[in-house]
Amino acid sequence: MTQTTIGSSVSRGSVQPPAVAYFIDCQQGHTHLLQVTLRLTAPQSDVLALHLPVWTPGSYLVREYARHLESFAVTTIDGAPREWWKCRKNQWQVACSPGEAIQVRYAIYAHELSVRTNHVDRSHAYFNPAAVCLYAPEYRDRPLTVTVTAPPHWRLTTPLDPWGEDPFTVWAANYDQLVDSPFEVGTHSVYYFEVAGKPHELAVWGEGNFEPTRAIADLQRIISTEAALLGGLPYDRYVFILHLTHKGYGGLEHANSCSLLFDRFGFQQPDQYRRFLCLVAHEFLHLWNVKRIRPQALAEFDYDNENYTTSLWFVEGVTSYLDQLIPLWAGVFDASHYLKLLGQSINRYLQTPGRHVQSLTAASFDAWIKLYRPDENSLNSQMSYYLKGELVALLLDLRIRLNFNHQRSLVDVLRRLWQQFCDTQAGYTPDELWQTIETVADENLESWRQAFLDGTDDLPLGDWFSQVGLELVAQDALPYTGLQFKQDRGALHIKAVLRHSPAEALGLVPGDEIIALNGWRVQGEEWSDYLRECQVGQAVEVTWCHDQRLHSGTLVLEPPQPHYQLRCSAQATPEQRAHLEAWLGTTAQNL
Structure with a gap:
C-alpha cells in the first residue's frame, strides 16, 4: 500500500x-x-x-x-x-x-x-x-x-x-x-460563491423545488461556522454535487468536495429543509474529521480488501453530533428544533435492543458486514455507531464543557487532532485518540471507555441533561407489542420482531401478515387505533398469516417503550440555565 x-x-x-x-x-x-x-x-x-x-x-x-x-x-x-x-x-x-x-x-x-x-x-x-x-x-x-x-x-x-x-x-x-x-x-446548473475568500461551486442535477439563493446563503453560514471552529478552510476550492430525485437521501465526503442526494420536493418543507442543512453540515465537517484527521487504519487505503478500524464511532458519531449543532450555531435553525432532533436520536437509541448486544467499537469494526446490510434482526443485534456515537460525543462534550465552564469542548479534541496529525497523514490509533480526549478533559476517562465504547452499558443521559437544565419528559405511547411493520398499501406485514417482546413470545416472525386483532380485521393505521383502546396487561387475540396458513394466539400487552421529549426543566437553576445557554449559544427563554 x-x-x-x-x-x-x-x-x-x-x-x-x-x-x-x-x-x-x-x-x-x-x-x-x-x-x-x-x-x-x-x-x-x-x-x-x-x-x-x-x-x-x-x-x-x-x-x-x-x-x-x-x-x-x-x-x-x-x-x-x-x-x-x-x-x-x-x-x-x-x-x-x-x-x-x-x-x-x-x-x-x-x-x-x-x-x-x-x-x-x-x-x-x-x-x-x-x-x-x-x-x-x-x-x-x-x-x-x-x-x-x-x-x-x-x-x-x-x-x-x-x-x-x-x-x-x-x-x-x-x-x-x-x-x-x-x-x-451534463447540463446541470452550477452556482458559484465565495466563503473566506475561497471559491465554492454547487452543481445541481435534477428537478424539484430547490431554491439556490436561499440554500447558498445557508451553506455560506454553515461553512463559515465550521471554518471558525477549526481555524480556517484547508482547501483552495470546494465543490458540492447535489442530485435531486424522488425520496433520495445520502451523502459522501471527499477532501475537496462532497456528493449529496436529496428529495427533489423536500426543500419547501421546513423539517425536510433543515434535514438537508444537517446533511450538508455533516459531509462538510468530514473534510476535517476523517479526510484529514483519520484513524491509522484509513491512512493508507487497501482498495482490494476491508480496512478495519474501531474508531468509526468518532469519525461518524462526533460528526453526527456536530451536524445538528452547527446549523444551530450558524443561525439557520433554532434551539427548539435542535432539542427536537436530539430527542428523536435519544428515542431511537432507547428503542434499539441491540444497544445491549453490540458495543460501539464492535459496531465500528463490523461496519463492513453489518451496518450497510441491515436485516430483520438488526435492531436486536446491532447498534449504529452513528447513533450511539452521536450520544457518546454529546456526553463527552458536556463533561468537558462543565469541567472547564465552556472554555473547552469536544471541538478542542478535533483541534488537537488536527494539530497533531494533519501534516503527518499517519492517522491516530484508538489509544492516541482516547489520550487526546483525556488530555482535553484533563481527567482519566478509562471507565467511560470501558462502559460506553467497549461495553454496552446504558448511557446516563438524564443525569447529564439535568446539569444543563434539561429533562426527558415521558410521552404517551401505545402498549408495547415488539412489532414493527412494513409500509405495504394497507397490509400489515411484519418488518421486525424485537427480542424479548410479547410478539416474539407468541411466535410471530418477520414476513408474517397481521390479519385481525380481537376478531376485528385490521389494516394500516387501524392497528394503532385499536391498540389505543387496549390496556397494559391486557391479553389480546391476534390472527395472522404465516406461509399461507392462518394462525391465532394471545398476546399480552406490556408497558410502552420509553418515548421522551427533551425540554427545558422548570426547576432548572440559574447556573444550569447558564450552562445550557453557553452550550447551545442561545438564551434559555428562546427554548
Missing part, C-alpha cells in the same frame, strides 16, 4: 506529462454504459497487473464494483492485441513487453443513483472513479489525467483541476486523489 495523498500536493507546473491517462466516453447515455480507455506504459516486467477497487473510502462496504465491468480488451497503442487473463474477482494481468505502451478498453454499466456508485442516462453522467478506473499498483503514486467525452452543450464539474486548455481534461497528483474526486457531467 502507498501513502494516501489528500488534495493536490504538487502544482501542475511541477508535474511532467502524466504516464497514465484515462479517457471516459459518456455519450451513449441510453445504454447506461461508460466506455473507458486506459493508456499507460507497461512497467519493467513482462506482466502488467490491473486492479479495480472493491469499495470507495467513506462507504465501508465491499461493493464489488468489478461486477459492472464488461468488454475487457487490451492492445498496444498501435492496435496490436495483447494476451490478458483475469486472476481475481477485481484483478487482471496483461502479457506485455517492458516499457511497451498499452491501451486497455472496457465498459462500466452505470445505472445506480447513489453517492458511492455510478449513474449514466440521457441527462447526465455521475461517477466515482473507484467504481470506474482500473489502476496499476506501480503507478498508484504517479500523476494522471482524465479526459471525458460528452454530448454537445454538456459541462464537467469535479474538484480536480484542468490540464491544459481543454475543460474536459483534468488531472490528479495520484490515484488516491482521483478516487477522492467525483465527476458530474
Whole structure:
C-alpha cells in the first residue's frame, strides 16, 4: 500500500506529462454504459497487473464494483492485441513487453443513483472513479489525467483541476486523489460563491423545488461556522454535487468536495429543509474529521480488501453530533428544533435492543458486514455507531464543557487532532485518540471507555441533561407489542420482531401478515387505533398469516417503550440555565 495523498500536493507546473491517462466516453447515455480507455506504459516486467477497487473510502462496504465491468480488451497503442487473463474477482494481468505502451478498453454499466456508485442516462453522467478506473499498483503514486467525452452543450464539474486548455481534461497528483474526486457531467446548473475568500461551486442535477439563493446563503453560514471552529478552510476550492430525485437521501465526503442526494420536493418543507442543512453540515465537517484527521487504519487505503478500524464511532458519531449543532450555531435553525432532533436520536437509541448486544467499537469494526446490510434482526443485534456515537460525543462534550465552564469542548479534541496529525497523514490509533480526549478533559476517562465504547452499558443521559437544565419528559405511547411493520398499501406485514417482546413470545416472525386483532380485521393505521383502546396487561387475540396458513394466539400487552421529549426543566437553576445557554449559544427563554 502507498501513502494516501489528500488534495493536490504538487502544482501542475511541477508535474511532467502524466504516464497514465484515462479517457471516459459518456455519450451513449441510453445504454447506461461508460466506455473507458486506459493508456499507460507497461512497467519493467513482462506482466502488467490491473486492479479495480472493491469499495470507495467513506462507504465501508465491499461493493464489488468489478461486477459492472464488461468488454475487457487490451492492445498496444498501435492496435496490436495483447494476451490478458483475469486472476481475481477485481484483478487482471496483461502479457506485455517492458516499457511497451498499452491501451486497455472496457465498459462500466452505470445505472445506480447513489453517492458511492455510478449513474449514466440521457441527462447526465455521475461517477466515482473507484467504481470506474482500473489502476496499476506501480503507478498508484504517479500523476494522471482524465479526459471525458460528452454530448454537445454538456459541462464537467469535479474538484480536480484542468490540464491544459481543454475543460474536459483534468488531472490528479495520484490515484488516491482521483478516487477522492467525483465527476458530474451534463447540463446541470452550477452556482458559484465565495466563503473566506475561497471559491465554492454547487452543481445541481435534477428537478424539484430547490431554491439556490436561499440554500447558498445557508451553506455560506454553515461553512463559515465550521471554518471558525477549526481555524480556517484547508482547501483552495470546494465543490458540492447535489442530485435531486424522488425520496433520495445520502451523502459522501471527499477532501475537496462532497456528493449529496436529496428529495427533489423536500426543500419547501421546513423539517425536510433543515434535514438537508444537517446533511450538508455533516459531509462538510468530514473534510476535517476523517479526510484529514483519520484513524491509522484509513491512512493508507487497501482498495482490494476491508480496512478495519474501531474508531468509526468518532469519525461518524462526533460528526453526527456536530451536524445538528452547527446549523444551530450558524443561525439557520433554532434551539427548539435542535432539542427536537436530539430527542428523536435519544428515542431511537432507547428503542434499539441491540444497544445491549453490540458495543460501539464492535459496531465500528463490523461496519463492513453489518451496518450497510441491515436485516430483520438488526435492531436486536446491532447498534449504529452513528447513533450511539452521536450520544457518546454529546456526553463527552458536556463533561468537558462543565469541567472547564465552556472554555473547552469536544471541538478542542478535533483541534488537537488536527494539530497533531494533519501534516503527518499517519492517522491516530484508538489509544492516541482516547489520550487526546483525556488530555482535553484533563481527567482519566478509562471507565467511560470501558462502559460506553467497549461495553454496552446504558448511557446516563438524564443525569447529564439535568446539569444543563434539561429533562426527558415521558410521552404517551401505545402498549408495547415488539412489532414493527412494513409500509405495504394497507397490509400489515411484519418488518421486525424485537427480542424479548410479547410478539416474539407468541411466535410471530418477520414476513408474517397481521390479519385481525380481537376478531376485528385490521389494516394500516387501524392497528394503532385499536391498540389505543387496549390496556397494559391486557391479553389480546391476534390472527395472522404465516406461509399461507392462518394462525391465532394471545398476546399480552406490556408497558410502552420509553418515548421522551427533551425540554427545558422548570426547576432548572440559574447556573444550569447558564450552562445550557453557553452550550447551545442561545438564551434559555428562546427554548
